[in-house]
Amino acid sequence: MNNKELYLKKVQTELDEWKAQIELFRAKAASATADGKISMNQDIKVLEEKVADGKAKLAELSKSSESTYDAMKRTFETKWEIIKTSVVDMSKKLSA
Known part of the structure; x- marks a missing residue:
C-alpha cells in the first residue's frame, strides 16, 4: 500500500468508529426518558x-x-479536524 491508501484507510477507520459510537448512543437514547430521548435523538x-x-x-x-x-490532503486535514472536533464534542455531550 502506498501512503495515500494507508492514509485513506486510517481516516476510514476513524469514520467507522464514529458510526459505531452513534449506534451506542442510539441504544442509550432508546432507554432514556421521553425528554431525554428527544434531546439525544436531535x-x-x-x-x-x-x-x-x-x-x-x-x-x-x-x-x-x-x-x-x-x-487536497492539506485542505482535507483542515476540514477533517473541524469535523473531528465537532464529533468529539458531541460524543462527550451524549456520553454525559
Missing part, C-alpha cells in the same frame, strides 16, 4: 450529519489524482 442527528460530511470529504480526497493529492 444530537445524534447532528452527529450523523457531521459523519456524513466527513465521509463526503473523504470520498473527494480518495478520488484525487497523485498530482493533486498532497494539496
Whole structure:
C-alpha cells in the first residue's frame, strides 16, 4: 500500500468508529426518558450529519489524482479536524 491508501484507510477507520459510537448512543437514547430521548435523538442527528460530511470529504480526497493529492490532503486535514472536533464534542455531550 502506498501512503495515500494507508492514509485513506486510517481516516476510514476513524469514520467507522464514529458510526459505531452513534449506534451506542442510539441504544442509550432508546432507554432514556421521553425528554431525554428527544434531546439525544436531535444530537445524534447532528452527529450523523457531521459523519456524513466527513465521509463526503473523504470520498473527494480518495478520488484525487497523485498530482493533486498532497494539496487536497492539506485542505482535507483542515476540514477533517473541524469535523473531528465537532464529533468529539458531541460524543462527550451524549456520553454525559
